[in-house]
Amino acid sequence: MRLKATSVCRLAWLSVALAGLASIPSPGVAAAEANLKLEALLIWGTNDTRSSDPTHKPVTPEVQKKLQELPFKWTSYFVINRKVLEVAPRGLTKVSMSDKCDIQVKKLDNSTLEVSLFGKHEHVLKRTQALPKGETLVLGGNAPNATSWFVVLKQTEAAATAEPK
Amino acid sequence: MMDHDSQLKLQAWLDGELAAQEAAQFDERLAKDPEAQALLGELKMTRAVLAGFEAGVKLPEPPEFFWSKIRREIEREPGRVAPSRRASLLAGWRRWLASAGAMAAGMAAVMLIARSERGPATETSLADSGAFTYHDFAARTTLVWLSYPADNELARNDEADTVE
Numbered sequence: 001m002r003l004k005a006t007s008v009c010r011l012a013w014l015s016v017a018l019a020g021l022a023s024i025p026s027p028g029v030a031a032a033e034a035n036l037k038l039e040a041l042l043i044w045g046t047n048d049t050r051s052s053d054p055t056h057k058p059v060t061p062e063v064q065k066k067l068q069e070l071p072f073k074w075t076s077y078f079v080i081n082r083k084v085l086e087v088a089p090r091g092l093t094k095v096s097m098s099d100k101c102d103i104q105v106k107k108l109d110n111s112t113l114e115v116s117l118f119g120k121h122e123h124v125l126k127r128t129q130a131l132p133k134g135e136t137l138v139l140g141g142n143a144p145n146a147t148s149w150f151v152v153l154k155q156t157e158a159a160a161t162a163e164p165k
Numbered sequence: 166m167m168d169h170d171s172q173l174k175l176q177a178w179l180d181g182e183l184a185a186q187e188a189a190q191f192d193e194r195l196a197k198d199p200e201a202q203a204l205l206g207e208l209k210m211t212r213a214v215l216a217g218f219e220a221g222v223k224l225p226e227p228p229e230f231f232w233s234k235i236r237r238e239i240e241r242e243p244g245r246v247a248p249s250r251r252a253s254l255l256a257g258w259r260r261w262l263a264s265a266g267a268m269a270a271g272m273a274a275v276m277l278i279a280r281s282e283r284g285p286a287t288e289t290s291l292a293d294s295g296a297f298t299y300h301d302f303a304a305r306t307t308l309v310w311l312s313y314p315a316d317n318e319l320a321r322n323d324e325a326d327t328v329e
Contacts, residue, residue, distance in 0.1 A: 066306060069303075069304040069306065070304075070308055071233035072230060073228070117311075127309060129307065135305045135306070136307070137307050137309070138308045138309070139309045139311065140308065140309070140310055140311070
């Protein structure tokens with residue numbers, strides 16, 4: 001019994017020590033910030049197997065899998081537009097995904113972004129989002145005829161370190 | 166005076182949920198019981214009024230998405246806690262230490278994870294966007310579903326080229 005109580009005490013102290021250790025800033029935090037390279041896709045979700053617009057290409061299997069993991073009813077996804085954007089540290093980049101859809105990305109730190117969505121040039125959504133490599137941000141909504149639209153945003157590759165000003 | 170069970174039975178009779186024999190017995194009672202007749206009239210009137218004002222509910226998201234939210238909330242509910250025994254002072258102290266240790270370990274783990282890779286620091290704003298956030302940890306995907314603009318004003322509305 002006494003041994004168990006001692007073990008619990010040790011666990012508590014170890015945890016406190018770990019918490020203290022975690023609060024010490026790591027050297028990587030102070031590392032030079034790099035530009036962030038992002039891929040933005042405007043996607044149409046439908047149950048039709050093909051799009052009437054020949055410029056609409058099916059999404060890659062990776063994106064298809066990603067969207068199918070979400071609880072949606074659509075079976076086909078077509079890329080309407082694809083943009084690669086590079087955002088400088090604390091920089092702001094705005095791209096037009098369609099006549100009615102623009103997105104604006106501001107880099108807050110190495111992996112945190114402020115993403116704004118504009119519909120018909122009206123500011124619809126502003127969101128602060130950590131988007132490290134491997135994470136995906138999907139914005140979506142309903143479209144006519146029981147279809148849907150999506151804006152899929154993710155990091156593409158490590159971009160070059162920003163040049164010092 | 167009708168008791169609660171009789172009132173429920175009356176409602177079941179009105180909804181056609183009683184078995185044939187039981188319904189026949191209730192028919193007899195209804196013929197003789199003015200209180201039951203009054204309640205029946207009231208229930209019928211309420212039903213008619215509700216039916217008249219019943220608005221169609223349109224989900225802002227696909228039904229699968231809606232049900233997934235409900236399922237996740239159900240799964241998130243904690244399991245039953247076993248009834249606790251009367252504990253000695255030492256046992257109480259040990260439990261407190263264990264809880265504190267677990268809590269501290271949890272905090273340490275969260276802080277360590279946060280240092281290596283920041284979690285989604287989510288903040289959704291702007292009124293009327295009707296945004297709903299769904300995070301799939303396994304797929305490392307965050308979904309923000311917007312009920313605004315309704316029916317995709319981001320896209321063109323002609324059928325031939327729905328989204329552009």
